[in-house]
Amino acid sequence: MLNSNFLIGKVIQEPFIGLVLAFLFAFIEALPIVGTLVPGIALMSLVGYWIGSNIISFYQTVLVCFIGALIGDYISYWVGLKYSTNIMNINYFKKRASLIEKAEYFLNKYGAFAIIIGRFVGPVRSSVPIIAGLLKMNVSMFFLGAVPSALLWTLIYISPGVIYASLAMSLPKSFSGQFLSYLLVVFIFSFYYRYQFEISQYLSRKLHYSAKMIHLILSFITSWSIFFWIIYSVITHSMIDHLNMPIYYLFQSMRTITWDHIMLSITYLGSVNFVASFVLIWTIFAFLEKRYTHMQHLFLNLFIMVILTHLFKAITLVPRPMIGDLISSSYSFPSGHTAVVASIMATIRWACSNNIHPSLKWTNNLYILVVGLTAISRVYLGMHWLTDVIAAIFLAHPIYCLSSVIIESKSELKIQSLLKIILISLSCMVVSMVLFPAKIDSIKNYQINRPIIEIEENNWQSKELSLLRYNRTHQTAEPFNIQYLGSMNTLDAIMAQDGWSKVDPNNLSNVIYRLDSAKFAYTMPFFKQLYLGQDPIASYYKNQGKTLYVLKLWQSEYYIKNQAVLLGTIIEVDQPNTPHPWFQKHKRIYTIKPLTHVNNNHYIIVKVSTKTSLLNQWDHQVIKIEGSNESI
Incomplete structure (x- = not known):
């Protein structure tokens, strides 16, 4: 197997590679037949990761792609x-005649x-151009669509790698490695679940045995093997359980009031209000239409799921995360919540098909979308750990398969009936929430409170204030080696006189230049560095040689007379324009040296306690600057 670090090392040495x-x-992904097989x-x-790590140029890479x-x-x-005249005789296209017709x-x-x-x-992504040729599309018309298509595809497909590389810069090396490993496992199992019916x-x-029974057996073996492995990890606090805390803090660092309301609306899909409404309306429609x-x-799906969920809760006794004082x-x-929503969506998927292989592909996508968003909402709001929602999905899948084997005879549910059921269920849920508004107010329970400490x-x-800033996964990120009390105008003037430049995050040219400059990865990263859930109030940088x-x-x-004390960090990065892959991060030195000669008489340098000795690139010195409240 090709070692990814070896490949990255080669690309670092020769960016042309x-x-x-x-x-x-x-090029290969755009070719017919071959492109369909290429991930x-x-x-x-x-490729996006190489860009985000400053290994290859953003603009050159976008151009060649x-x-x-x-x-x-x-x-x-x-x-x-x-x-x-010959293409349609190829087996690949013969087997996909219906898709070809739709594309035409x-x-x-x-x-x-x-x-x-x-x-x-x-x-059909790699077959559309060849079908355009089959239809004798005018070449000008073809390029009118192909040019923006190729550019959009490039930008969208490299973006996950760019984002991950930017996030990995501020995360511990061990977490980045673990995350990549489990992401690979997810891709492998996604491939299996994508082709599980074909495999069955x-x-x-080959075995001359029922496809449904083989599918059921494989579902229990694969899904529950993962489920019990997760249980073992949670009980022993090992393996995937190590991701729980970092992922929890990562989501908490991304929270906003707007997203809180969106996620709470999504998580209501697993609430008693919606589930009861849906079951009632589903039952009424089943009686009226004799389904x-x-x-x-x-009923069978939910009954088994609810019993198993409560059983494993009682066995494992895993406490929930804590949000604020809650x-x-x-x-x-x-x-x-995730298990119940997965059961409901599985029944909908089953009802909209007429055999083991769902005839309506959109139901699979709907299942993934709704269950995935529900799981994310639970983790985002801090109601569950990552392992809780993953385990719920793997617990629910074989139960759905079992219900489908036990209950075979049925007529296919029409989309019009499904839409009516969902709309009426949502309406009933809204009415129940208006009559019982406690759920609406529950958003307040999940807000992160910002502490306020008055000092003289x-x-x-x-006084020794907070000494450490934690990153988005709550790992020690860097020390606070500067404290400032005064107006921002005074600080801007002090920094400008000493040759510092202020970062303007709203400057479009800076945002664009960031894509092709490692320096901006430190001064203006895509994932802003936070303290108490807030962005930096000011950022400055200065170049001295390399x-x-x-x-x-x-x-x-900390507040003094209703004015907040600003805590900050000064870092020294040697040769910042060199690549920074996750396994070979730059060495940062935390130093107050650049500020010890500024034209300001109101500062002192103090030595703090050694309790932060884990930061061995810091001499434990803090500079405290007191500026005037007026511009100098």
Whole structure:
């Protein structure tokens, strides 16, 4: 197996290799047949990671990927145009005749726009250009769609890697490695669940055994193996359990009032109000339309799921996370909300199909979307750990398969009926929330309270304030080696006189330049460094030769006469424009040296306690500056 660190090391030594690989990834992914088999999002995310780590240039990479994708599209178009009479005899296209017909209809109706959209539709993404050739589409019309399509595809597909690289800069090396390992496992199991029906049918032909029973057995083996492995990890506080706390704090660092309300609205899908409303309306529709198996499937699915959820909660006794001053007396593992929503969505998926393989593909996507958002909302709001929601999904899957085997005979649910059931259920939930408004007010219970500590001005210079800033996963990030009390105008003037530049995050040119400059990864990272959930109030930087100094200040919890003391950090980064992959991060030195000669008479230097000795790149000195409240 190719070692990823070895590959990254080679690209660091020869960035041209990275550009060549980026071109090949984009080119191959755009080719018909071959492109369908290539994991484009994974390969382009790797390219994005190289960009985010400053290993290869953003603009050069986007250009070569765009050219590679465009050339691949044109070759596909040319092949379709040149060999239109022979292509449909190829087995690959014969087996996908229905998809080809849909693509032809879409191209005839929407023209160039269909080429733009088609690149992002999984089953036909690499076949749309060749079909455009088959239809003798005008070459100008083809390029009208292919050019923006290739550019959009490049930007969207590299973005996950760029984002991860930016986040990894501020995360511990161990967490980044663990996260990548488990992400690989997720990709492997996603592949299995994507093709589980095909695998079951293949084994059925080989073993001469029922495909449904094989699917059921495989579901129990795979899903519950993972489920019990998660239980073992949680009980022994090992393996995936190590991600619980970092992921919890990571989500807490991203919270805003707007997203709190959105996530609370999503999490209501697993509330008693909605579940009771849905079960009632589903039952009424089942009776009226004589679809009794639909009612039986839902009841059986939910009954088993609720019993198992409460059973494992009683066995594992995992406490919930704590938000602010709120401590829940109920247990956390597994997530009941996620399990119930997964059961309901599984029944909907079952009811909208007429055999083991769902005939309506959108139901699979709807299942993933709703269950995934519910799981995310539970973790985001701090109601559950990551392992709680993952375990709930794996617990629910074989129960759904078992219910589907036990209850076979049914008629297919029409989408119109499903929409009516969902809309009426949502309406009933809203009415119940209006009549019983306690749930609406529960958002207040999940707000993170910002502490306020009043201190005397004459005690400030002798008082030891907070010394450490934690990163988004609550790992020690850096020490606070500067404290400032005074107006921002005074501070801006002090820094400008000493040759510092202030970072303007709203400057569009800075945002664009950040994509191609490692220096801006320190001065203006994509994932802002937080203290008490807030962005820096001011950031400055200064270059001295090959050394970059960065100073950032945050509003603290300490107040003197209603004015907040600003806590900050000054770092020294040597050669900041070199690559910074997660396994080879830059050494940072925390020093007050750049400020010990500023033109300001109101500062002292103090030596703090050694309790932060884990930060061995800090001499434990803090500079305390008191500026005037007026501009100097």
